[in-house]
Amino acid sequence: MKKLQLLLLEDSEEEALELSSFLEDNDYEISLAKNDVEAEKLIRNRFFDVIILDIMINGKPDGISLAHRLNKEGINVPFLFLTSMQGREIFDEAKLTNPLVYLLKPYNKLELLFSLELAIESCYQQSNSISLTSDNAVLSPAFLFIKKKRSVVKVDVSSINYVEVKEKYCSLICDSGNYLIKLSLTKLKDMLSNPDFKQVHRNYLVNVKRIKEIYFEDNLIVLDSGEKILFSERYKNAFIKDNTIFR
Amino acid sequence: MFQTGLPEKNKTFIGRGNSICEKYKNKAFCKALDFYKSKEYDSCYAYSAKVLLQVKSKEELDYVKFMQAYSAYKKGLYKKTLQNLNLIADNKDYTLEKQILRGNIYLKLKKYDESIFFYQKALDEKPETLRKKNIYHNLGINFLQKKDFFKANEYFNKELDLIQAIDTAALISAKMDLANVYYNQYLDDKAIPLFKEAYDLSKFYSDIRLKQNSARNMAVVEKNRKNYQKSIEYYMEYGNWKDSIWNRDKIWELTEKDKQLAVAQKQQEIVLQEEELKRQALVQKSLVVGASGLLVFLGFLGYFYRELKSKNKFITQQKEELNVANKTKDYLFSVVSHDLRSPINTIKRQHEKLKLQLKNKEYDAVSETTNNAIALTESTSHLLNNVLHWSLEQNNQLSFKAEEYPLKPLVEQAVYNFEEIAEAKNIALTTNLEATILVKADKESLKIVLRNLLDNALKYTGENGKIEVKTYKDSEEFSTIEIKDTGFGISEEKLAKIKELEDLSIDKINRSEGVGLGMLLCQTLIKKNNGKLLIDSELNVGTTIRILLPNASA
Numbered sequence: 016m017k018k019l020q021l022l023l024l025e026d027s028e029e030e031a032l033e034l035s036s037f038l039e040d041n042d043y044e045i046s047l048a049k050n051d052v053e054a055e056k057l058i059r060n061r062f063f064d065v066i067i068l069d070i071m072i073n074g075k076p077d078g079i080s081l082a083h084r085l086n087k088e089g090i091n092v093p094f095l096f097l098t099s100m101q102g103r104e105i106f107d108e109a110k111l112t113n114p115l116v117y118l119l120k121p122y123n124k125l126e127l128l129f130s131l132e133l134a135i136e137s138c139y140q141q142s143n144s145i146s147l148t149s150d151n152a153v154l155s156p157a158f159l160f161i162k163k164k165r166s167v168v169k170v171d172v173s174s175i176n177y178v179e180v181k182e183k184y185c186s187l188i189c190d191s192g193n194y195l196i197k198l199s200l201t202k203l204k205d206m207l208s209n210p211d212f213k214q215v216h217r218n219y220l221v222n223v224k225r226i227k228e229i230y231f232e233d234n235l236i237v238l239d240s241g242e243k244i245l246f247s248e249r250y251k252n253a254f255i256k257d258n259t260i261f262r
Numbered sequence: 263m264f265q266t267g268l269p270e271k272n273k274t275f276i277g278r279g280n281s282i283c284e285k286y287k288n289k290a291f292c293k294a295l296d297f298y299k300s301k302e303y304d305s306c307y308a309y310s311a312k313v314l315l316q317v318k319s320k321e322e323l324d325y326v327k328f329m330q331a332y333s334a335y336k337k338g339l340y341k342k343t344l345q346n347l348n349l350i351a352d353n354k355d356y357t358l359e360k361q362i363l364r365g366n367i368y369l370k371l372k373k374y375d376e377s378i379f380f381y382q383k384a385l386d387e388k389p390e391t392l393r394k395k396n397i398y399h400n401l402g403i404n405f406l407q408k409k410d411f412f413k414a415n416e417y418f419n420k421e422l423d424l425i426q427a428i429d430t431a432a433l434i435s436a437k438m439d440l441a442n443v444y445y446n447q448y449l450d451d452k453a454i455p456l457f458k459e460a461y462d463l464s465k466f467y468s469d470i471r472l473k474q475n476s477a478r479n480m481a482v483v484e485k486n487r488k489n490y491q492k493s494i495e496y497y498m499e500y501g502n503w504k505d506s507i508w509n510r511d512k513i514w515e516l517t518e519k520d521k522q523l524a525v526a527q528k529q530q531e532i533v534l535q536e537e538e539l540k541r542q543a544l545v546q547k548s549l550v551v552g553a554s555g556l557l558v559f560l561g562f563l564g565y566f567y568r569e570l571k572s573k574n575k576f577i578t579q580q581k582e583e584l585n586v587a588n589k590t591k592d593y594l595f596s597v598v599s600h601d602l603r604s605p606i607n608t609i610k611r612q613h614e615k616l617k618l619q620l621k622n623k624e625y626d627a628v629s630e631t632t633n634n635a636i637a638l639t640e641s642t643s644h645l646l647n648n649v650l651h652w653s654l655e656q657n658n659q660l661s662f663k664a665e666e667y668p669l670k671p672l673v674e675q676a677v678y679n680f681e682e683i684a685e686a687k688n689i690a691l692t693t694n695l696e697a698t699i700l701v702k703a704d705k706e707s708l709k710i711v712l713r714n715l716l717d718n719a720l721k722y723t724g725e726n727g728k729i730e731v732k733t734y735k736d737s738e739e740f741s742t743i744e745i746k747d748t749g750f751g752i753s754e755e756k757l758a759k760i761k762e763l764e765d766l767s768i769d770k771i772n773r774s775e776g777v778g779l780g781m782l783l784c785q786t787l788i789k790k791n792n793g794k795l796l797i798d799s800e801l802n803v804g805t806t807i808r809i810l811l812p813n814a815s816a
């Protein structure tokens with residue numbers, strides 16, 4: 016389990032400290048930037064899960080222009096505005112950058128945490144999952160975002176043992192527990208696009224790194240965790256073709 | 263004086279023509295004959311040429327040739343006449359006419375010997391009296407021209423013998439001619455009485471030319487007789503006759519002139535009419551242009567009128583909007599003066615109290631005063647927020663975007679803000695929230711509503727009271743947020759007023775009746791979220807407020 020990396024653009028030191036200490040208490044890792052140049056530098060050098068932008072930086076709406084630059088350069092990091100600007104003009108301008116959330120100061124602590132959840136959900140188009148119940152998780156190509164108390168943490172996708180179809184959506188079975196992902200199996204496969212995950216059945220996707228034994232005759236796969244998974248004829252051939260070991 | 267009349271010959275000649283026409287029934291021949299009869303010699307000549315190509319019988323041929331010859335003679339084409347006459351076979355029917363015609367022609371051509379030769383041949387054919395007389399006359403003239411006065415005298419005398427007394431004109435001219443003959447021979451004794459006779463006869467005759475000639479002859483005669491007085495008289499008479507002729511000519515000329523004038527006038531009129539037409543066309547054109555101009559003008563007028571009308575409409579609409587805005591402003595002012603002044607004053611008093619307490623070192627009391635001040639500041643800030651939101655909402659500046667949200671975290675967040683205050687007032691603020699509810703709402707406006715309702719609940723619940731916030735699914739359509747307190751409750755009157763707010767506009771609210779901005783804002787925003795606000799209250803038992811929100815479609 017890893018902590019989420021957040022970037023905070025905030026020109027007021029007092030507010031920045033207060034905010035970062037609050038977020039750190041809630042299991043987030045915070046990088047602070049005092050102006051947009053600093054923030055841009057950090058964004059180029061490091062990976063962030065979410066960016067929190069104040070709009071007015073030293074009296075100028077640099078938060079919005081930074082958001083525009085992020086969009087223009089195709090940097091796919093969800094960002095949200097946290098600002099005391101409530102005027103329609105600024106709001107409309109900020110809206111043009113498609114922020115995931117527009118939060119007003121003074122912020123409600125719960126709301127800030129909730130907004131981070133919303134940001135992650137909408138970034139990967141899986142709305143109302145972790146924000147609704149902690150049984151859900153949000154899947155990204157590299158990570159699985161899950162709820163831990165009031166905050167969000169991420170685990171590597173390699174910790175997923177297998178995926179099982181549950182009605183419209185999918186259930187991920189990990190060492191740490193089971194999570195519901197609000198994606199269909201096809202969409203989930205697209206999202207992962209990871210060669211370690213092979214479809215072995217209409218309803219199952221298996222992490223090949225977690226396979227302990229395969230019983231071809233019995234159409235059965237046994238995982239390290241001891242779970243048994245059905246292996247359907249239909250997917251066997253493709254499976255063998257892709258995994259030379261079994262030839 | 264030269265006579266051509268062929269009346270007798272003509273009658274027989276035409277009679278012969280008629281019989282030929284009837285006999286052969288040649289249409290062209292008959293037509294040519296008709297032209298001949300009506301003395302249209304041009305047409306007759308042309309038609310005869312045509313007929314010549316058609317007819318075969320000798321009878322017809324000769325007749326037509328003669329007709330053509332005569333027409334040619336009348337037109338003055340003497341050579342053609344002579345040719346035609348030569349072509350006619352030696353038919354005794356035509357010999358006389360041929361010779362007379364030839365004689366006439368040669369006389370006209372002043373070939374007197376040939377003329378005399380043919381006339382004498384004609385006389386051999388024994389013509390009837392009238393023609394004989396004419397022939398004698400023409401022969402006389404021929405000899406007169408040749409100065410063979412003796413012969414001329416002889417023929418004129420022969421003619422005179424033949425002339426009947428009634429034919430005055432012929433008599434006069436014959437006598438004059440004869441007189442001339444005598445006169446030229448200086449036989450004055452014979453000539454003068456004849457001149458006199460001719461003159462006297464002409465007096466009673468209408469032909470002016472004869473009168474003139476006879477008068478002139480008399481004048482010449484008298485002059486030669488040295489009888490000048492008389493000569494002058496005759497000259498004068500001659501002059502008169504000449505004048506009358508001249509007058510006649512003049513009149514003719516004048517009428518000709520008149521005609522020309524009339525024609526010119528007509529032409530002038532035509533030109534004028536053309537001018538008129540042109541002018542009319544111009545007028546018409548200008549009328550059309552004017553009319554279209556007027557139409558365009560009217561169009562413009564209509565357009566501007568409509569523009570003005572729509573502008574006016576726009577202005578009235580704006581006026582109404584301004585009216586509402588003005589009412590809103592007034593309302594906000596009254597809120598500020600009513601609801602803001604007193605808490606600020608209280609805060610001021612609290613601070614003065616604090617100062618005093620600090621001075622007196624009453625530290626226990628300080629804590630309480632500070633708490634009061636904080637609570638007051640809190641509620642004032644809340645009021646300010648409401649004013650802000652209200653004004654934004656009224657100006658349509660509050661962004662509104664209904665989206666699907668999990669209800670639980672939203673309510674949790676709202677409640678979270680009040681936990682401290684509740685603790686301070688020792689009120690048990692509990693929640694019972696269903697986890698799986700998804701509603702469709704605008705997050706910001708829902709937050710404002712929840713904050714207001716929770717604030718009210720805390721405000722009107724005494725110490726040790728209870729507030730419970732619940733969410734549950736009502737139906738497929740709606741979910742409910744329920745805020746239940748054990749407060750003072752709301753009187754029925756006030757409750758009725760709050761319910762009235764649902765369909766009340768700002769300008770009808772009476773501030774003095776004490777319904778707060780908070781409730782108004784709640785009603786407006788819930789309505790905007792397609793939800794419902796239900797209030798149940800019992801005095802001294804508590805109030806239950808339910809917000810119904812539409813479920814998310816999924």
